[in-house]
Amino acid sequence: MSVSEGEGRAVWRLGEQGQHTLVVAAREALAAPSALALPPPEPAPGLILPDGSINWGCPCLGGMATGPCGTQFRDAFSCFHYSEAEPKGSDCYDKFSVMQECMAQYPQLYAKDDDDDELADELGAALQGAADASDAPDAPDAPDAPPPGR
Amino acid sequence: MLRAIANVYIESQSRTRRDALQIFRVCNYSSVRGDDKPLSRKLRKFRTTVLAGERRAGPAPRTPPQPGPEPPPPAARRRRAWAALAALAASASLGGAYFYRKLTDERQRSRDAEPTPAPADATDAPEPPLPARAEDLPPHAEFLLVGAGTAAFAAMRAIRSARPDAHVLLVGAEPALPYMRPPLSKELWREPAPADAAARPDALTFRQWNGRRRSLAYEPAAFYAPPERMRAAGPGAALARGWRVERLDPAARRAVLAAPGGLRHELSYGAALLATGARPRRVPALAAAAAAGRSLALRDVRDARRLARALDAPGVRTVAVVGGGFLATELSAALAARLAAEGAGRRVLQLFREEAPLARVLPPYLAAEAARRLEAEGVRLRARAEVLAGEVGAAGDVVLRLADGAEERAQLVVECAGAEPAAELAAAAGLELDGARGGVLVNGELAARAGLWAAGDVASFYDEALGRRRVEHHDHAVVSGRLAGENMAGVAPPRVYRHQSMFWSDLGPQLGYEAVGIVDSRLRTVGVFSAEATAGEAAGAGDAGQAPEHAGRAPQRYERGVVFYLREERVVGVLLWNLFNRLHVARQLLALDAAPDLFEAAKLFAPQDE
Numbered sequence: 019m020s021v022s023e024g025e026g027r028a029v030w031r032l033g034e035q036g037q038h039t040l041v042v043a044a045r046e047a048l049a050a051p052s053a054l055a056l057p058p059p060e061p062a063p064g065l066i067l068p069d070g071s072i073n074w075g076c077p078c079l080g081g082m083a084t085g086p087c088g089t090q091f092r093d094a095f096s097c098f099h100y101s102e103a104e105p106k107g108s109d110c111y112d113k114f115s116v117m118q119e120c121m122a123q124y125p126q127l128y129a130k131d132d133d134d135d136e137l138a139d140e141l142g143a144a145l146q147g148a149a150d151a152s153d154a155p156d157a158p159d160a161p162d163a164p165p166p167g168r
Numbered sequence: 169m170l171r172a173i174a175n176v177y178i179e180s181q182s183r184t185r186r187d188a189l190q191i192f193r194v195c196n197y198s199s200v201r202g203d204d205k206p207l208s209r210k211l212r213k214f215r216t217t218v219l220a221g222e223r224r225a226g227p228a229p230r231t232p233p234q235p236g237p238e239p240p241p242p243a244a245r246r247r248r249a250w251a252a253l254a255a256l257a258a259s260a261s262l263g264g265a266y267f268y269r270k271l272t273d274e275r276q277r278s279r280d281a282e283p284t285p286a287p288a289d290a291t292d293a294p295e296p297p298l299p300a301r302a303e304d305l306p307p308h309a310e311f312l313l314v315g316a317g318t319a320a321f322a323a324m325r326a327i328r329s330a331r332p333d334a335h336v337l338l339v340g341a342e343p344a345l346p347y348m349r350p351p352l353s354k355e356l357w358r359e360p361a362p363a364d365a366a367a368r369p370d371a372l373t374f375r376q377w378n379g380r381r382r383s384l385a386y387e388p389a390a391f392y393a394p395p396e397r398m399r400a401a402g403p404g405a406a407l408a409r410g411w412r413v414e415r416l417d418p419a420a421r422r423a424v425l426a427a428p429g430g431l432r433h434e435l436s437y438g439a440a441l442l443a444t445g446a447r448p449r450r451v452p453a454l455a456a457a458a459a460a461g462r463s464l465a466l467r468d469v470r471d472a473r474r475l476a477r478a479l480d481a482p483g484v485r486t487v488a489v490v491g492g493g494f495l496a497t498e499l500s501a502a503l504a505a506r507l508a509a510e511g512a513g514r515r516v517l518q519l520f521r522e523e524a525p526l527a528r529v530l531p532p533y534l535a536a537e538a539a540r541r542l543e544a545e546g547v548r549l550r551a552r553a554e555v556l557a558g559e560v561g562a563a564g565d566v567v568l569r570l571a572d573g574a575e576e577r578a579q580l581v582v583e584c585a586g587a588e589p590a591a592e593l594a595a596a597a598g599l600e601l602d603g604a605r606g607g608v609l610v611n612g613e614l615a616a617r618a619g620l621w622a623a624g625d626v627a628s629f630y631d632e633a634l635g636r637r638r639v640e641h642h643d644h645a646v647v648s649g650r651l652a653g654e655n656m657a658g659v660a661p662p663r664v665y666r667h668q669s670m671f672w673s674d675l676g677p678q679l680g681y682e683a684v685g686i687v688d689s690r691l692r693t694v695g696v697f698s699a700e701a702t703a704g705e706a707a708g709a710g711d712a713g714q715a716p717e718h719a720g721r722a723p724q725r726y727e728r729g730v731v732f733y734l735r736e737e738r739v740v741g742v743l744l745w746n747l748f749n750r751l752h753v754a755r756q757l758l759a760l761d762a763a764p765d766l767f768e769a770a771k772l773f774a775p776q777d778e
Contacts, residue, residue: 020734021694021766028699030722038531039694040722041767042702045776052771054764056756075329075654084328085391086404092332126390 072099085127087120295343297410297427299395305408305425305433306401309337311656312423312435314413314593315443316340318348318642319624319649321386323441324405326653333403334657337437338392339425341412344369344469345385345392350642352472353495354674357502363480366473384469416440416597418617439619439656442594442608443649446587446625446640451490454583457558457566463581466499475582479503483564484579485514490555490568491584492520492527497542498673499584500525504546505676517578518542519553519568530731531693534745537726538675545676550576587640589626602628605638612664614652621656623648631665633758634686634740644669668755684754685741687733696770697729701746730773732757732766739763747773 023029026044031037065076072095074083082091094117097110121128299305311327313320316338324336338346347369355374359365365372372384393406408425414432415424423440425433448465450458457463464475479487487507489500496518504516518525524535525542539549554571558581561567568576591601594608599616602609607628610616614623622629624645628638639648647669655662672682704724726745733741738761742754750773757769 020692020732020737020763021696022768024767027767032533032722033531037692038533038689039692040531040533041694041696041770042699042723043696043767043770044699048696048698048771048774048776050771052768054768054772056753056772057759059752059756074332075326075650079329081325081387081391083332084325084405085387086393088328089332089403124390126388 066099072096081127086124087117087128090117090120093117294428295410297408297429297431298343299398299408302425302427302431302433304395304398305411305435306335306337306399306406307435308401309423309435309437310335310401310439311337312413312437312440313338313443314416314423314440315445315624315626316342316346316407316409317443317445317624318346318645319443319445319652320441321346322646322649323443323621323623323653323656326650327657328405330654330657330659335401335403336405337398337401337408337435338405339408339411339413341410342468342470343410345387345389345407345409347372347384347386347469348642349468351384352469353466353499354502356472356476357499357506363473363476366469366476369469372469413593416442416593416620418597418599418620421619437619439658440621441649441652441656442599442616442620442622442626443624443645443652444590444593444626446589448583449585449588451555451583451585453555454490454558454581457560457581458583460560462560462564462566462579463558463583465583466495467587478580481580486578486580487514487516488566488568488576488578488581489516489518489584490520490581491586492518492522492525493584493586494526494529494671494673496520496582496584497525497538497675499582500547501542501545501675504542508546515546515548517548517550517576519550519555519570519576521552521554523551525549528689529687530743531689531695533722534695534726534731535689536724538679540725541675541679587625589638591626594622594626602636602638605636607638613655613662614648614665615655615662621652623652629665633666633668637686639669641669641671643671668758670751679746680748681743681745682748682751683741683743684751685733685739685758686735687741687743691740692734693731694734694766695729695731696767696773696775697723697726698776700776701727701729703727728778729775730770732763732769734763737763739766739769744773747775750774 021029021039021041024047026047028042030040032040063073063076065073065078067073074092082088085091090113094110094113097113098107101107101109103109311324311334313323313336317340320338320340324338327334327336340346351374352366355376356362356365356372359374365374370385370389373381374384376382391405393402393404398406398408408427411425411427411431411433413423414426417423418440420436421438421440422434422436425435446467448467448471450465451463454463461478464478465471466475478484487503489496489503500516500518507514507516520527522528522535524530524532524539526538527535529535530538539551543549550570552572553568553574553576555568556571557569559567559569561577565577565579566581568578568581570576589607591606591608594616595601599620600609601607605628607626608616608622610622610627610629612630612632614621614627614629616622625638625640627648628636629648631637647667648665651663651665651667654660668684670682670684672680674680702723702725704721728746730747730750731743731745732739733743739757742757744750744754753772757764763769
C-alpha cells in the first residue's frame with residue numbers, strides 16, 4: 019500500500035489493471051502537516067561558496083567568466099571580492115582597467131542590457147536606500163547566507 | 169549581465185535589498201535558502217531554459233565590431249564616478265553595485281557602436297562552413313566537443329569555468345551559432361513572422377515570459393575565437409560550424425573533421441565529448457509526402473524555418489501533426505493558438521495511435537484531461553490513428569489513410585514520431601552502443617573511454633538512483649553536458665550523475681506541467697489532487713462520510729495536482745500538473761530508497777495551493 023487512507027479522501031483504482039491510483043482529498047486534509055520529513059535538498063551553490071570563495075561555475079555569471087575576457091574578469095572580480103581596502107575594491111583599479119580594455123574590444127558581448135537607463139535609476143535608488151537597509155523592516159538579513167569572503 | 173552579477177553579489181553578502189531585482193532571483197540557484205520567496209512559474213522556466221543566466225538581447229551584427237577608434241571616456245567623468253561610488257560603497261554589500269557602475273561607461277559607449285544587422289537572407293543556398301578553409305583549424309584541440317548543441321555548449325561553459333586557460337573547440341554541423349531548441353516548439357510560434365525569424369537563427373530573438381526579448385543563440389559570434397585566430401588555439405572557445413567530425417580514434421586521440429566541398433582536417437585532441445544529439449525519426453508511410461515537401465519534421469532551427477514557411481504557403485487550411493508525445497502535443501497547442509489568432513479558420517489536426525495525447529506519459533484520467541485542454545485550444549484530435557499512407561492529391565492535399573479505413577486530409581503534415589540518437593560516429597569509433605535504448609554507453613561519470621565522454625541525447629548513462637537511462641530533454645543536455653565538462657576539466661575528482669534533470673511543457677495558457685525522473689504511464693502511478701482543483705462527479709469528495717474507495721466516478725477535470733511514478737516500491741518519477749516551484753521536493757523524493765506514504769508525500773507539494 020503506497021498511499022494511506024483516511025478522512026476526507028476519495029480513492030480510485032484506474033487503468034486496465036487498476037495500476038493508477040487516484041486520490042482526491044479535501045483541502046484541509048492536504049494542508050495538515052506531513053508526517054514525512056525529507057533529507058535536506060541537494061545544495062545548489064550560488065556565486066559565493068560557503069567557504070567564501072567565488073564559484074566561477076555559477077550560471078549567474080553567464081558568459082563573463084568563460085568568454086574572451088574571462089581571465090581579465092576573474093582577476094578583477096577576485097581582486098574586488100578579496101579586497102580589504104577601504105573602500106572595498108579601491109585597490110583593484112588597474113585590474114578593472116585591464117578588464118575594461120578587453121571588454122571594449124567586444125562591444126557585441128559586453129554591450130548594454132535592454133534596460134540600462136532603468137538600471138541607472140535603480141542603482142541610484144539602491145545606493146540611496148542602502149544606508150538604511152539594515153533597519154528596513156522588510157529587508158531581513160538572510161540568516162543562512164554565506165559570510166563575506168574575508 | 170553585469171547588473172545581474174552585481175545583484176547576486178550584493179545578495180550573497182548577506183544583504184537583502186527591498187528592491188532586489190528579479191534578475192537576481194534568476195541567478196540565485198541557492199534553493200536551500202529558507203527565506204527565499206518561491207520563484208514565479210514563468211521565472212522558473214526562464215531560469216531553467218536559458219542555461220546561463222542573463223544576457224543582453226538584440227540581433228548580432230554581421231560585420232565585425234570596430235575596436236580602437238573610439239576615444240576613451242573623459243578622465244574627469246571617470247574619476248567623478250569613481251569617487252562618488254567609492255564614497256557610497258561604505259559596506260561590502262555595495263561593492264557589487266560599484267563594480268557594476270565601473271562598467272556602465274563602457275557599455276554606454278558600445279551602444280552607439282553597434283552596427284545595424286544585415287537584411288534577412290531569404291535564399292535557401294547552403295551556407296559555407298566557418299572557418300571556410302581547413303588550414304584555419306588548429307592542429308590540436310585541448311578539448312574537442314563533437315557537436316555544438318546544448319550539451320556541448322554546457323560542457324564548454326563548465327570546462328572554461330574550471331580551467332580559464334582551456335582551449336575548447338566545438339564542432340557543429342549546423343551553420344547556426346549554438347542555440348537553445350525549446351523555443352522552436354514554443355515561443356517561436358507566437359512571433360509575428362516566424363519564417364523570417366527562423367531564417368536568421370543567429371539573430372533570432374523571442375519574447376520570454378516577462379515580455380523581454382531574448383536571443384535563441386546562447387552567445388553571439390564575438391564570444392568565440394574569430395576564424396583567423398582559431399589556428400593559434402589560444403585560451404577560449406572556438407566554434408567550427410558547418411563542420412562535422414567524420415572519424416574519431418579514441419586510442420590515438422585523433423579526429424578527422426569534414427565540411428561540404430571536400431574539406432577535411434585532421435587534428436589531435438586531449439579530451440573529447442560526444443554530443444552529437446539525435447535526429448527525428450521519420451514516418452515511412454509519409455515518405456512520399458515528405459519527398460513532395462508536404463510532410464516535415466521539427467528538430468533544428470532549419471526545420472522550424474521550413475515549417476514556418478510551409479505554414480505561410482497559400483492553400484494550407486489544415487495542419488496535421490502526427491504523434492502523441494511531448495513534441496507533437498506541445499506543437500499542436502502552439503500552432504493551434506497561432507492559427508486561432510489569425511482568425512482565418514485554419515485548423516490543427518493531431519493524429520495519434522493512443523486513446524489520448526500523452527497517453528504513454530500520463531495516467532489515463534490526466535491524458536483525457538490533456539485531450540480536453542487541447543480541444544479547448546482549437547486542436548482537433550484523432551485518436552487511435554495509425555497512418556498507413558500519405559498520398560499527395562492533385563489539389564495539393566495530403567490524404568492520410570488510416571489503419572481503420574478512414575481518411576483525413578491536410579495540406580501540411582508535421583511528423584513528431586520521436587528521435588533516434590546520432591551514434592554513427594561512436595559506433596565507427598568502436599564504442600559500445602546501448603542495444604535497448606540506443607546511444608553510446610557511458611558510466612555514471614559520463615565517460616565512455618579514457619579521454620572520451622558523452623552527454624545529452626546521445627548518451628546512455630548510468631544514473632545511480634534510477635538505473636541506466638537515455639534522456640532527450642533540454643535540461644538533461646544542460647545537466648549532463650555540465651557534468652561531463654567538469655569531469656573532462658579534471659580539476660576536481662570526477663563526479664557522478666546525481667542531479668535529476670527536469671522537463672516542462674505547456675498545453676495552452678492555462679496548463680503547464682513539469683517533471684523529474686522517469687515519467688511513463690506503464691509504471692504504477694499515484695496521483696493526488698485537491699478536491700477544489702478537480703471538477704466532475706467528485707465535487708463532494710471532501711464531505712464527511714463519503715466512502716473512500718470507488719466514490720462514484722472519478723472527476724473529469726483536473727486543475728492541479730501531483731503524480732508519483734513507482735517502480736518496485738520506489739518513486740522514480742514525479743509529475744507536477746499546474747504546480748510550479750516544487751521540483752526540489754520532487755528531487756528529494758527521488759533520492760529515497762523506498763516510497764514513503766504518498767499521501768504524506770503529496771502534502772509536501774501543497775497541491776491545494778496555487
